[in-house]
Amino acid sequence: MLDPMRHHALHSDAMAGAAARQFVQIGLSEIALAAADMPLCLVKDAQTGRFTLIALLGLIEPRNLFWHDGEMRATYLPRAASLTGFRLDAAGAGGLAVDEADPAMGARGEALFAADRSPAPILADIRAGLERIVADIAAAQALIDDYARLRVIRPLSITLQLSDGREHVVAGLYGLDEEALAALDDATVVALHRADQLAPAAVMAASLAQVERLRQLHNATHARQIAAYQIAFTD
Amino acid sequence: METQQGEARTGAIRTIVVVGGGSAGWIAAARLAARHARGTDDIVVKLVESSTVPTIGVGEGTWPTMRNTLAKIGIGETDFLRSCDAAFKQGAQFVGWKDGSPGDAYYHPLNPPAGATEVNLSPHWQHLAGAAPDRAFADWADFQAALCDAGLAPKTITAPEYGGVANYAYHLDAGKFATLLRDHAVGRLGVEHIVADVTGVTMADNGDIARLELADGGSVAGDLFVDCTGFAALLIGKVYDVPFRSCRDVLFADRAIAMQVPYAEEDAPITSHTVSTAQDAGWIWDIGLWARRGTGYVYSSAHIDDDAAEAALRAYVGPAAEQLSARRITIEAGHRERFWQNNCVAVGLSAGFLEPLEASALMLIEASMDAIADRLPRTRAAMDTAARQFNESFTHHWARIIEFLKLHYAITKRVDTAFWRDNAAARSIPDSLKERLALWREHPPAPQDFAHAREVFSWPSYQYVLHGMGFETHYPAIAATTPDAAIARRWTGRIERMRADAVAQMPRNRDLLRAIREHGLQAV
Numbered sequence: 001m002l003d004p005m006r007h008h009a010l011h012s013d014a015m016a017g018a019a020a021r022q023f024v025q026i027g028l029s030e031i032a033l034a035a036a037d038m039p040l041c042l043v044k045d046a047q048t049g050r051f052t053l054i055a056l057l058g059l060i061e062p063r064n065l066f067w068h069d070g071e072m073r074a075t076y077l078p079r080a081a082s083l084t085g086f087r088l089d090a091a092g093a094g095g096l097a098v099d100e101a102d103p104a105m106g107a108r109g110e111a112l113f114a115a116d117r118s119p120a121p122i123l124a125d126i127r128a129g130l131e132r133i134v135a136d137i138a139a140a141q142a143l144i145d146d147y148a149r150l151r152v153i154r155p156l157s158i159t160l161q162l163s164d165g166r167e168h169v170v171a172g173l174y175g176l177d178e179e180a181l182a183a184l185d186d187a188t189v190v191a192l193h194r195a196d197q198l199a200p201a202a203v204m205a206a207s208l209a210q211v212e213r214l215r216q217l218h219n220a221t222h223a224r225q226i227a228a229y230q231i232a233f234t235d
Numbered sequence: 236m237e238t239q240q241g242e243a244r245t246g247a248i249r250t251i252v253v254v255g256g257g258s259a260g261w262i263a264a265a266r267l268a269a270r271h272a273r274g275t276d277d278i279v280v281k282l283v284e285s286s287t288v289p290t291i292g293v294g295e296g297t298w299p300t301m302r303n304t305l306a307k308i309g310i311g312e313t314d315f316l317r318s319c320d321a322a323f324k325q326g327a328q329f330v331g332w333k334d335g336s337p338g339d340a341y342y343h344p345l346n347p348p349a350g351a352t353e354v355n356l357s358p359h360w361q362h363l364a365g366a367a368p369d370r371a372f373a374d375w376a377d378f379q380a381a382l383c384d385a386g387l388a389p390k391t392i393t394a395p396e397y398g399g400v401a402n403y404a405y406h407l408d409a410g411k412f413a414t415l416l417r418d419h420a421v422g423r424l425g426v427e428h429i430v431a432d433v434t435g436v437t438m439a440d441n442g443d444i445a446r447l448e449l450a451d452g453g454s455v456a457g458d459l460f461v462d463c464t465g466f467a468a469l470l471i472g473k474v475y476d477v478p479f480r481s482c483r484d485v486l487f488a489d490r491a492i493a494m495q496v497p498y499a500e501e502d503a504p505i506t507s508h509t510v511s512t513a514q515d516a517g518w519i520w521d522i523g524l525w526a527r528r529g530t531g532y533v534y535s536s537a538h539i540d541d542d543a544a545e546a547a548l549r550a551y552v553g554p555a556a557e558q559l560s561a562r563r564i565t566i567e568a569g570h571r572e573r574f575w576q577n578n579c580v581a582v583g584l585s586a587g588f589l590e591p592l593e594a595s596a597l598m599l600i601e602a603s604m605d606a607i608a609d610r611l612p613r614t615r616a617a618m619d620t621a622a623r624q625f626n627e628s629f630t631h632h633w634a635r636i637i638e639f640l641k642l643h644y645a646i647t648k649r650v651d652t653a654f655w656r657d658n659a660a661a662r663s664i665p666d667s668l669k670e671r672l673a674l675w676r677e678h679p680p681a682p683q684d685f686a687h688a689r690e691v692f693s694w695p696s697y698q699y700v701l702h703g704m705g706f707e708t709h710y711p712a713i714a715a716t717t718p719d720a721a722i723a724r725r726w727t728g729r730i731e732r733m734r735a736d737a738v739a740q741m742p743r744n745r746d747l748l749r750a751i752r753e754h755g756l757q758a759v
Contacts, residue, residue: 048754049392148757155395155759172393174759235759 002092004117013109017084019067020103022058024081027136031200035207037074042174051148053140060168065217079133088130094123143197152180154233163225177233178205246615248458255463256284258409259583259600261416263461265308266604268424281427283455295522295529296509296594297404299345302397304601310419312396313755318415320408320525322505322748325379325389331513333704334648341371341703344379345402347695350726357679357698358710359723372702378734383508388747396756400737406522436474443578462581471571471581481569482637485663487535488517488590491564492545496528496552507744516654519551525748533590538654570633575622592640632691638668639692646704677709
């Protein structure tokens with residue numbers, strides 16, 4: 001819970017939160033935008049086991065490969081990436097809670113409270129942004145739940161061959177299997193199309209090609225290069 | 236060459252009639268329909284069920300095989316767990332079987348010993364046991380006993396349906412299970428459900444069953460009949476009079492008293508293994524379901540009377556038993572001399588019954604239906620060969636199960652009651668088991684000791700029971716410098732890490748079941 005007494009000196013450096021993320025949750029309206037830069041995959045929520053839509057930002061280390069020299073070098077910044085330190089909490093100041101351990105929170109960035117400990121105007125913007133993201137993520141969740149019901153989601157393994165001869169497997173990812181999509185009956189395909197659920201599936205499936213972008217970004221900044229990789233659906 | 240659809244084949248098997256609507260009947264019908272009903276042979280599956288004969292509801296514990304069976308039938312794990320009051324089972328704990336002293340307990344987990352395809356850990360453990368006599372084999376050779384001790388689940392909510400970190404099976408409500416299977420088989424798989432009493436059969440000239448005559452005046456013709464009529468054995472016993480081969484001389488139990496015990500509180504832990512506690516004249520099972528426990532005393536009426544047995548069960552359950560009723564069941568240990576006769580095959584209790592010490596009842600139904608459904612004779616001419624293969628195979632399986640169950644009793648050091656003394660007497664131990672026991676004093680159980688590639692109980696199970704029971708062995712020492720010792724060290728080191736990870740990551744058994752009831756498991 002955001003508390004003026006406890007957090008009056010706290011600042012938020014939104015981009016510092018984005019820098020440390022290997023992936024970030026995205027909403028329905030972000031699918032086409034994020035796919036311009038990032039592979040879109042699914043991970044399972046640890047509490048519910050439900051699939052969650054994410055944009056992959058890193059491959060090996062838990063960091064954002066698009067973040068370089070203090071800026072995000074991508075055409076699109078997923079909205080949740082700049083709000084990593086905040087949650088909605090009706091009981092908190094500005095209707096917010098903060099995660100004090102998040103890298104965005106500290107002594108740098110924008111102040112959350114004025115000198116008299118009243119909420120800074122930025123809190124209202126953050127809250128509005130969070131409310132929009134929560135609704136957008138819920139819409140994505142409904143879409144993904146439908147894909148799960150149609151059984152077009154498969155475990156996805158990205159195997160990286162490194163220049164030192166080792167292998168690294170990016171585990172715990174799931175994706176939309178184009179073969180499973182192609183095997184759907186005509187009525188289901190039409191129903192998906194009418195519900196605006198077919199195009200997102202195609203975009204998500206195609207976005208896996210952006211693993212190559214992540215490889216290039218990794219190799220530009222790491223001595224241990226990713227020599228090759230394989231993307232495979234497993235069962 | 237593949238026969239084209241619609242082409243007439245002499246004596247083609249088109250209609251399969253399952254008789255009986257308990258777990259066996261509905262597993263049989265569902266497996267057959269899922270495998271064949273939409274195939275090119277256009278097979279029709281019918282199930283005839285009496286409205287007046289109650290089902291026994293035997294078998295509330297399964298093997299891990301049930302996961303495959305359900306997947307083949309097309310039932311999702313989430314639906315199964317929610318519908319059948321089911322919970323995860325990771326093996327069995329045998330309490331008081333070794334010598335009855337305080338703390339006497341060992342596990343037979345469902346995970347095989349570590350590295351079972353690479354190394355036989357028995358001799359390595361024997362020498363370790365000399366230095367660390369309190370280190371149980373099951374706990375040393377695998378991590379699952381630690382999960383059982385801690386009441387933890389074999390998987391997390393992020394695991395897919397039917398997949399897990401540890402091998403697992405289920406405890407289930409047999410009545411609810413039959414209902415789920417019925418609804419699925421009739422609603423999804425196209426099984427024709429006929430509710431009527433069978434009053435007789437009309438035989439064909441070749442001795443086959445041509446059709447069943449029903450109390451409502453109707454009849455049901457078929458090409459193959461699956462007898463799932465329970466102890467009544469309506470077809471294999473009453474029609475074909477195939478003799479019953481008793482094994483009471485080996486396994487003495489002929490009675491059971493069952494009691495369903497509610498949990499004391501809503502959030503009570505659900506034990507993730509079967510607890511089998513030795514008694515004066517048998518043993519008590521205790522299995523955890525979602526909403527209740529199932530308990531029961533399996534005993535020998537030659538060693539204790541019914542009232543004393545019920546008193547023992549009530550004493551085990553404790554004060555909660557005062558409000559609960561007990562159900563008495565007479566059992567006859569043994570099996571038919573043949574299971575498949577002419578065009579009739581017996582599956583479930585009509586084929587035989589053994590005490591549920593290793594939960595073999597449902598497993599035998601599944602194994603029977605694997606054999607029948609996956610190798611269904613396409614013509615009557617092929618059926619005699621299929622029957623001969625089936626009879627040979629399942630005569631072997633029953634003998635092997637009887638022998639494995641007897642192992643639990645035969646090597647006990649208990650001498651406190653006549654039941655245990657009689658069980659360890661040489662006259663009650665099959666010669667084949669005596670021979671193996673003599674071998675296993677000097678040689679660890681190994682794959683070579685078993686005739687079939689797919690034994691129902693193979694060498695890992697024997698290792699767990701032999702070492703758990705404290706069976707005295709004299710295996711040669713293996714030098715620490717040998718490759719075999721290095722492999723054993725690598726695996727036991729890996730097990731240590733897996734144990735620590737699993738205990739840290741697995742949720743409480745009840746917590747996972749609650750999460751699955753709320754959120755469901757994903758298919759992948």
